[in-house]
Amino acid sequence: MLGKNLLKHQSKPERVADQAWEYLTNAVNSAGDSVKHAARGTARSARRTGSHLTSNAGDRMGAVTDEARVRASRAYDALAGRKPGLPWAWLVGAGLVGAALAWAASSASRAALARAEQERSATDQLEYVDVDRANSPVRVDTA
CATH class of the missing domain: 1.20.5 (Single alpha-helices involved in coiled-coils or other helix-helix interfaces)
Structure with a gap:
């Protein structure tokens, strides 16, 4: 009852300011709720994206680490005077x-x-001729 009595005795600009303040607080509260829901979704999305990026980076770093180990062992062998083996x-x-x-x-x-x-x-099929026959087209003189 006390709040209602105070509102009745306020001037018109004070009442408008109070109404505006209530609208503003309601808008901020409802926006805060929607932002919380959106933030949860954004956080999930960011978490998924972050985990995807870190797994890719881990894969890349694994390959780089292996290469660094191979190079370091070769450098150590070279400094120790060992010749590299044949590939x-x-x-x-x-x-x-x-x-x-x-x-x-x-x-x-x-x-x-x-x-x-x-x-x-x-293409080179030969025709054989028998020269010993009497009626052969080819005559061989033996005399």
Whole structure:
């Protein structure tokens, strides 16, 4: 009752200011609730994005860390005077690639030679003539 009595005795600008203040506090409160809900969604989204970025960064850092370890061990071996070993995997791989290329080239050349032989035999068919026959078109003088 006391609040109602005080409002009745206020001037018109004071009442308008009070109403404006109530509207403002209600708007801020409702905006705060919606911001809380939006903030929760944004926080979830930020958390997901952050975890995705950190996992990608972890993958990249893992590869970089492995490379750094390899380089550090090679540098330590070089400082200790140890010679690096032969890259056997690369040598074996190069040998296998060379063997495959040689096999392919030999197969292709054999196929080309067989084709050429077939073409030559088809075009160069010889006709044999028997010279010992009496009525042979070719006469051989033996005298």
